[in-house]
Amino acid sequence: MTAEPQTPADRPMVSIENVSKSYGHRQVLFDIDLAVAAGETVCLIGPSGCGKSTLLRCVNNLEDIDRGLVLVDGSLVGYRVHRGRLRELRENAACRQRTQVGMVFQHFNLFPHMTALENIAFAPVRVLGEDRTAARAHAQELLRSVGLADKADAYPSRLSGGQQQRVAIARALAMRPKVMLFDEPTSALDPELVGEVLNVMRDLAAGGMTMIVVTHEMGFAREVASRVVFMDAGRIVEQGPPHEVLGNPRHERSRAFLSAVLP
Amino acid sequence: MAEQISHPPGVTGAPRLTRQDAVPVRHYGRGVLAVLVVAVVALTAYAFAANPKIEWPVVGEYLFHPDIMAGLMRTLLMTALGMIFSVIGAVVVALMRMSPSRIISSTAAAYIFVFRGIPLILLLIFVGNLGLFMERITIGVPFTGLVLYSSPVQEVLTPFAASVIGLSLAGSGYMAEIVRGGLLAIGRGQRDAAKALGLNSLNTTRFIVLPQALRVIVPPMGNELISMLKATAIVSVIGGGDLLTVAQAISGANYRTIEMLLVAAVWYFAVIAVLTAVQYVLERRIAER
Numbered sequence: 003m004t005a006e007p008q009t010p011a012d013r014p015m016v017s018i019e020n021v022s023k024s025y026g027h028r029q030v031l032f033d034i035d036l037a038v039a040a041g042e043t044v045c046l047i048g049p050s051g052c053g054k055s056t057l058l059r060c061v062n063n064l065e066d067i068d069r070g071l072v073l074v075d076g077s078l079v080g081y082r083v084h085r086g087r088l089r090e091l092r093e094n095a096a097c098r099q100r101t102q103v104g105m106v107f108q109h110f111n112l113f114p115h116m117t118a119l120e121n122i123a124f125a126p127v128r129v130l131g132e133d134r135t136a137a138r139a140h141a142q143e144l145l146r147s148v149g150l151a152d153k154a155d156a157y158p159s160r161l162s163g164g165q166q167q168r169v170a171i172a173r174a175l176a177m178r179p180k181v182m183l184f185d186e187p188t189s190a191l192d193p194e195l196v197g198e199v200l201n202v203m204r205d206l207a208a209g210g211m212t213m214i215v216v217t218h219e220m221g222f223a224r225e226v227a228s229r230v231v232f233m234d235a236g237r238i239v240e241q242g243p244p245h246e247v248l249g250n251p252r253h254e255r256s257r258a259f260l261s262a263v264l265p
Numbered sequence: 266m267a268e269q270i271s272h273p274p275g276v277t278g279a280p281r282l283t284r285q286d287a288v289p290v291r292h293y294g295r296g297v298l299a300v301l302v303v304a305v306v307a308l309t310a311y312a313f314a315a316n317p318k319i320e321w322p323v324v325g326e327y328l329f330h331p332d333i334m335a336g337l338m339r340t341l342l343m344t345a346l347g348m349i350f351s352v353i354g355a356v357v358v359a360l361m362r363m364s365p366s367r368i369i370s371s372t373a374a375a376y377i378f379v380f381r382g383i384p385l386i387l388l389l390i391f392v393g394n395l396g397l398f399m400e401r402i403t404i405g406v407p408f409t410g411l412v413l414y415s416s417p418v419q420e421v422l423t424p425f426a427a428s429v430i431g432l433s434l435a436g437s438g439y440m441a442e443i444v445r446g447g448l449l450a451i452g453r454g455q456r457d458a459a460k461a462l463g464l465n466s467l468n469t470t471r472f473i474v475l476p477q478a479l480r481v482i483v484p485p486m487g488n489e490l491i492s493m494l495k496a497t498a499i500v501s502v503i504g505g506g507d508l509l510t511v512a513q514a515i516s517g518a519n520y521r522t523i524e525m526l527l528v529a530a531v532w533y534f535a536v537i538a539v540l541t542a543v544q545y546v547l548e549r550r551i552a553e554r
Binding site: 062064093094097098100101103104105107109111112113114115124125128129130170173174177 | 454455457458459460461462463464465466468472473476477
């Protein structure tokens with residue numbers, strides 16, 4: 003969990019290079035460059051609508067990008083190189099690639115017609131072709147690791163928001179991803195349920211998972227992040243260790259934002 | 266305030282000022298209306314029951330007549346086949362309608378527009394008389410002269426087949442919109458989550474979206490099934506051999522027009538009562554989760 007300076011030898015786990023994106027005429031990302039090393043936990047912070055979530059969704063190809071490249075563990079996201087040209091991946095190849103990246107959403111997005119266990123075991127069986135019994139055993143183990151061993155047969159509607167989000171994290175982990183993306187994982191939760199989700203994420207970071215977290219939880223960012231990236235209006239304004247960016251922001255925009263959110 | 270209420274001015278003797286003793290508002294209008302409604306219903310029922318020109322024993326006599334039974338079976342079969350083909354067609358057309366390809370989606374839109382726009386009776390007569398302008402049905406490879414299958418329309422297109430085709434075309438047009446509404450009711454978050462787990466769009470639709478959409482789709486489909494059952498009566502215009510066709514054929518011979526219609530009506534009611542009960546149970550089970 004250290005933000006070591008990159009040497010050419012250890013290539014970044016996630017590399018975002020010169021990425022721009024527009025929705026119609028409105029440009030939401032401007033030439034973003036960001037590299038995340040293996041085992042790093044990067045927190046993306048910034049005001050609503052600054053493009054953090056869009057950037058996150060670009061990493062696992064849920065959004066098309068207009069310019070620039072994204073690489074995960076050295077391989078291009080959404081494209082392959084063929085005779086010196088980029089070619090867009092066919093659907094199944096793109097799907098196979100997405101399995102390397104786990105994603106957790108603000109509104110959990112659990113499948114309401116499946117139990118907690120089925121939510122977790124479904125994709126490993128269906129997409130990775132894992133053996134059903136093995137996948138269910140793995141799912142049960144993941145449920146235990148997020149503290150929900152007794153909720154295997156519960157449908158999402160019977161779980162609290164915090165429990166649902168922990169199942170969602172377990173579901174993403176079941177694919178054994180190389181990177182985990184969190185899109186405001188605690189924003190839709192009642193305040194007293196935030197802690198249980200952050201604890202799971204803290205354990206995950208301590209276990210060496212590479213994580214990119216869009217969050218408004220400054221306490222979590224300060225404590226767990228190896229690096230904090232502040233974005234505003236589609237650009238990265240500043241980045242660095244949490245105590246610097248959160249404790250002593252250099253830019254006016256980040257100072258204004260942080261003085262509004264920090265207690 | 267409380268003291269004032271317990272001793273209102275001008276009240277003598279022991280006042281009874283508890284809520285239990287309060288006099289509720291009397292709805293005289295409702296009472297009068299109820300009596301009127303009951304009277305109208307009773308008189309109408311009496312007009313049928315006691316009409317000397319309707320011979321109820323004849324209704325009872327024909328209720329289980331072999332021809333009526335055969336007609337009822339054909340009506341049920343026609344409804345079942347029409348429903349199966351309609352649902353399959355509706356899912357296909359709804360998915361086409363949502364295709365990113367504009368050509369495919371507008372083809373589906375045109376299909377829905379055409380078959381919802383034509384009155385069913387016209388569609389049935391049209392399909393029933395297809396033989397008037399098409400002589401043979403031929404399946405082959407164009408421009409090669411290779412013929413895989415060919416036979417005269419009149420032979421293949423029996424009134425029963427024409428009925429099922431007409432009902433399916435119209436039904437799939439209506440139901441495609443129901444299916445599409447159900448698919449659209451499932452939020453983008455579900456698709457995002459499935460996609461992020463590496464599911465392709467076919468598996469996402471099949472395992473994630475469709476099962477959830479069923480909740481939204483099944484209740485109106487129950488209504489469509491009941492409509493379909495009643496719509497089968499229209500195929501009597503092309504002699505589809507259904508319950509009403511048979512009932513009318515019998516009345517043509519015995520001149521018991523009203524009695525035969527009542528026989529058919531009793532059976533339609535009976536089947537619809539069963540279907541309504543099934544629909545109720547099904548909706549309850551779906552709502553449970």
